Amino acid sequence: MSNSQFRHRWLPLWLAAPQLLLVVLFFYIPIWLAFQWSFTLERPFGGGSEFVGLQNYARVMSDPEFWLAAKRTLIFMLVGSSLAVIVPLILAIAADRRIHLAYPARNVLIWPKAIAGASIGVIFMYIFNPFVGIFAPLNTIWPGIWQPGLDGTDAFIMLIAAHVWGGIPFNFVILLAGLQAMPANLHHSAAMDGASAWRRIIDIQIPMLMPQIFLVFVLEFTESVVSAFSLVDTMTQGGPGGATKLLVYKIYIDGFQGFDLSGAATQSTILMVLVILLAAFQFLILEKKVKYDR
Incomplete structure (x- = not known):
């Protein structure tokens, strides 16, 4: 028996069955139910449903709050995902250059x-608390300069900072692995030719690291839609004044607090389509500029 074959034909399927079952139960079935409910009027406490066609979509698309939440979500995805890739990239380059305390920093950044x-x-x-956090001295000098509980911009910045911090470990590991896989003779040759450290980073490391950068950007971009919920729920609850009410949190509020199951399912379907289109754009347009051969 070769290493690439199984003795029994159905053995691979049985090994993958638990994972496939979880994916079907908690991914495909909810997606199908959300898509189905977006065309019906669901009663919040059961008792049947009524087919209404595209009325739910017309109602959601005519809601200004939906468009505001979609705008905030898009801004969060663009800014948060970009910073969640740029910051780990800087840290990975610093760790790869073996600067002082680079080795212990690799372990700390994964925590x-x-x-x-x-x-x-x-x-x-707690960290960004205006009274006891890191910005408390600034509020002492300039009262009111940092008020995430009252200022929507401050709250949004705090949300993005938390998201970027949480995205550092995975992206850092992927980018550092890509950097360490590069041939060392390229750096030595460039250094002998007189290229500075910055030129070697820009002309050698960044172009050769584009496959890993593209991977972490796509993963971060799509994952940020879901990961934002826990941050919004624990930090701002969509406030102040709805400034941080992203679309995923609005869906939760409408569905589980407002009992608008049909409206929440419709917004979930629209959000899913939006994420699919953005991911397709990344693969069809951006991936063409990525070179996988070294």
């Missing part, structure tokens, strides 16, 4: 991956 999103939200609520 946040073990912390749940809700716990991150609680931690950052």
